[in-house]
Amino acid sequence: MSPDAKRLKVLSLVTMFVGIAVAVVGIVLFTDGFELSDLLALVSGLATMVLGGSGARIANVPSNAKRLIPQAGVITAVDVASAAGSGFAVPGQTVAVIVASVVAVLSLVVCVTAVSVKKNLEKI
Numbered sequence: 001m002s003p004d005a006k007r008l009k010v011l012s013l014v015t016m017f018v019g020i021a022v023a024v025v026g027i028v029l030f031t032d033g034f035e036l037s038d039l040l041a042l043v044s045g046l047a048t049m050v051l052g053g054s055g056a057r058i059a060n061v062p063s064n065a066k067r068l069i070p071q072a073g074v075i076t077a078v079d080v081a082s083a084a085g086s087g088f089a090v091p092g093q094t095v096a097v098i099v100a101s102v103v104a105v106l107s108l109v110v111c112v113t114a115v116s117v118k119k120n121l122e123k124i
Contacts, residue, residue, distance in 0.1 A: 016052025
């Protein structure tokens with residue numbers, strides 16, 4: 001396994017576990033009292049968890065990294081929209097904005113790493 005594929009695998013696993021943690025935080029916030037920002041944090045965590053699982057699976061076959069790029073781009077957009085929506089929907093929801101921002105950054109890093117794996121395979 002190439003160093004870039006290993007990096008993609010590790011980042012994807014970290015992203016998956018952080019996505020699970022954000023989904024749990026979203027559930028806790030959601031049960032505390034329904035607000036739109038809590039639901040957005042939950043959706044963002046679940047989407048990022050799926051991205052992390054897909055990335056970890058795809059990293060085993062680096063030639064499939066090109067299939068991860070569109071998925072990572074869409075989930076990054078969902079996470080950014082979730083962070084922005086959490087900030088504007090209900091003022092004072094800093095926890096939801098922070099967790100959605102963290103998973104947005106992780107999703108973007110997975111996307112950039114998948115592009116790096118794809119480019120390195122094209123050089124060969």
